[in-house]
Amino acid sequence: MTTTIATKPIAGQKPGTSGLRKKTAQFMQPGYLENFVQSIWDGIGGVIGKTLVLGGDGRFFNDRAAQIILRMAAASGAAKVIVGQNALLSTPAASHLIRLRGADGGIIMSASHNPGGPDEDFGVKYNTANGGPAPESVTNRIFAATESITQYLTLEADDIDLSALGTHQLGAMAVEVVDPVTDYQALMETLFDFDAIRALIAGGFQLRFDAMHAVTGPYAVAILETTLGAAPGSVVNAVPLPDFGKGHPDPNPVWARDLMDTMFGTAAPDFGAASDGDGDRNMIVGRGVYVTPSDSLAVLAANAHLAPGYAGGLKGVARSMPTSCAVDLVAEAKGIKSYATPTGWKFFGNLLDAGLATLCGEESAGTGSDHVREKDGLWAVLLWLNILAARRQSVAEVMHDHWAEYGRVYYSRHDYEAIDSDIANTLIADLRGRLDTLPGTAAGALTVSKAADFAYDDPVDGSLTEKQGIEITFEGGARLVLRLSGTGTEGATLRVYLERLEVQRDQMDQDAQAALAPVVTAAEALAEIRTRTGRTAPDVMT
16 A cells, blocks of 8 residues: 655755765664655656666665665556665666666665765665766756655555565566676676686686675675686675675775785785775775776776777776876877766766767776776776786786886875865865966975866766866876865865876886875965864875
């Protein structure tokens, strides 16, 4: 029986670049999730007769939220919901399933790389029929619906057994429970030379993949161990847990410390990798060498033709503006177009749909291609393995050859987390107000050549997106970017991005932080981060 529940707007339900993220306890408050889900239905023009995809990363409340969303979809007239077994689907797998099945859209339950648990974070994101995150035109309608909602609909019914594969009925709606790995693995087999990777591993190549107790574990075990022949146990922390084993499922050198220690220790494997909460990010590590996400994107762009799915070459490449310019150097050498977009994977969607770009990436450890409309952590790992199998080189050798050909872009991101929002906003506003006066002025040992507030004119739909981060370049080519992140759930996160191109081969083996010291000094001189925030150092450096 369909029940109509009276409600009223709840403040603060504005979706960000990756949906709505809040503390789990907030999502669990009576009516909170329901209000937002009903606003999604209302914002997209209803779900009557539509087919949707549903899944999540297995974090705390994932299972209960799935049942609530299913009942609400049934009550509002959806024809069918395709849901991953036990409500699990990695974000790239969900994107693929939407596209493969011709679904009208989907809901992904995740807060990505944020911690999970009763006292941590939860999130809900709507993806459109192209498999990608909803564009601002859609999220604006969803937000407007949250501000005017008066009721939501739900179905009085028992829970669906989401552990049982097959089709179930929920009122008049079909609920198809599918294996979350099968269709995704089939897609990967069309893109990569599994035989070559299998032969590489059979020849003694050792790998370690840290799934961080997140959703990629079952995918990695099935593909890397069962199909490609990596030794049992090569995938560690493979079982998704509601609290990610009390860890922080963000694949970077800080939170994936065990992997870093292994890869820089004695008897290290040949290749190491990690993925995040919902499986869309990745970290690549070789024996004794960490590959920055910006460098990884550039290497993938330079070598993608070695994988069967990209043998015809790339149509173009795209990066988020804070991502280093390393991939631009590859694009220039290959004679293809490169694009710089605002942060947020949805900005790549138009480029991919229009056939203007094939590979995309963000400095925040997200890389992907036109095979889906999300970043894809395990895809990046498999492309790296395909490249290593084809080149018969170590990760370190691939990196040194790449730098010798294109130059090395030293790069780092410094995060100042959970700082007072007023202080962070004032810092950015004050710097923004001085941009016109900065060119020609000194900042430590560097001299500012250009200073601007990044704005993006979408070459496909003509939309303009402004105030996406402060971008300052210096004479000699160094670059500094400052922006506030929208992925946290408390306070503000100030992200400071630093880069410098080095073309002298005898200077390409420096420690990155040492090589970037002049840019760090310039950032402090321009933004007064320590003085304003009271922080003497970043919380995280990647």
